[in-house]
Amino acid sequence: MAQLRPEMILADCLDRLQSGATIADCLARAGDRADDLAPMLESAAQLQAVRRLGLSVEERAHAKAALRATLARNRRNALASQDRRQRPAWNAWWGQARGLALAGMLVAILFVGAGVTSVAASRPGDVTYPLRTTLERAPALWQTSPAGRAQTELNVAERRLADVTNRLQATGQVEPAAVNALLAGDEAAARHVIALPDSERAAVSQRLATHAETLSALARSVAQPGSGQTLEEAAGRASALAERLAAGAERPIGSPTPSPTPSPSPAAAGPDRVLPSVTPTATAAPTPTPAPAADVEREPPSPQPTPAGRVIAPGQRATALSQTATAAASPSSTATATATRAAPAATASSPIGGPSGTVLPGLRATALAQTATAQPPSPP
Structure with missing residues (x-):
């Protein structure tokens, strides 16, 4: 039904209303014209309840004159405000057809058939006043x-x-x-x-x-x-x-609304957020250099073993071993035993992390002890 001409849709709706159809049924068949037809169909349905009353001859003539004047005024306004050559032909046809269809609907409601109420003379509180309010809005629907x-x-x-x-x-x-x-x-x-x-x-x-x-x-x-x-x-x-x-x-319609600029804020690490890992940079620690033997105060040689808990610098131990081996004037097992026992202790007490390729103090003490043992004194 949506493909029919507007006047045919109007006639079909009026016939259906007289046959007992509802306004909803007629509007469902009207398609995209339903919004324009709805007020008039409601007025036609209200007229069916007051068919016993009728318009006088003067009231009908006044209503017809008002309708003709309204149609002529709307047609002049439409032609003056818009150039017909700049709009599609179908749009111009539909604008005229809609006005004619609504005008024809009003004429059909007001003047066709017997037993139509006197709508124009109704006042608030009358039975036909709601119909009057609907019909007086009809000229607004013709505006383009x-x-x-x-x-x-x-x-x-x-x-x-x-x-x-x-x-x-x-x-x-x-x-x-x-x-x-x-x-x-x-x-x-x-x-x-x-x-x-x-x-x-x-x-x-x-x-x-x-x-x-x-x-x-x-x-x-x-x-x-x-x-x-x-x-x-x-x-x-x-x-x-x-x-x-x-x-x-x-504010003009469609103007953009300024949005606030977001400020950066520190984000907490969540279960799905991986923070970048920072790899620490290795810093080379300075290697301690052993002090020379000449700068260290020397201790007198002692034939007794070093007590537990006493720390002797490597340079001091090496010097003491050398003096012990040199001072022995007669063959004695004490000097040999002392030098031999001192060699492992000197080796264990060597400083950790010494420079690679150098002779440790413990090794020097061992070599001195071996030299003292291998050269026994000559007999008198």
Whole structure:
């Protein structure tokens, strides 16, 4: 059904409604035209409940004249604001077809068949007043520009605001249908003006704020708590729309929001984070150089073994062994034994980490002891 022409879709929906079909069934078959058809189909369904009443001849003539004037005005505005040669042919055709389809729907609802209510003369509280609020929004659906749609919605919404005020002053009661129609117009105006320049958004926001202030003032003047709550809730919704538009007018739509520059911070090592390992650099330690024998104070030779726990420098031990071997004037086993026993001790006491390729003090002491043993003194 979505591939049919708009007027054929309209006729089919009206036939289905008269046959007992629901609005949801008709909208499901309308495809992408469902949003435009929904308000009119709801109005047609409401008319079926008041078929006993009818329009007078004067009321029908007035309604037809209003429809013709509205169609002519919208057609002139569309031709003046947009060049038909710069838009696709199918888009221009659909804009005209949609207007004709909606106009034909209104004509069918208002003037075709017997037993149609007097909608234009209805007031808040009447049975047909909800239908009047729906039909008076129809011109807004014919607007082809967002600015025109928003202005028309606001004009109709202000009519509903006047209805709410008059009804409250006359009877002290609030008409829910008028309040709902007022909010529907405000929301539609805000939705269509959001992409317009700042000046137009600011103007619509100001009008919405005026609606909110009026509703809030009416709520304070109501004696019934329930009616006052209804008006306060409506004022809150209108005020929220005005604030949202005002906030959008401060910054152009689509402008990038500056993002803060992240500052570097030390990150803790987690289970999945591997910190880089630092390899320590080896530092060569200085090798101690043994002191020369001439710079060390010499100890007198002793035939006794070195007591445990006493440390003798390698140079001192080597000098003592040499003096002991030289001072022996007669063959004695004591000097030989002393030199022989001192050699292993000197070897074990050699300093660790000495320079490679040098003769250790222990080896020198051993060589001296062997020399003393191999040359016995001559007999007298």
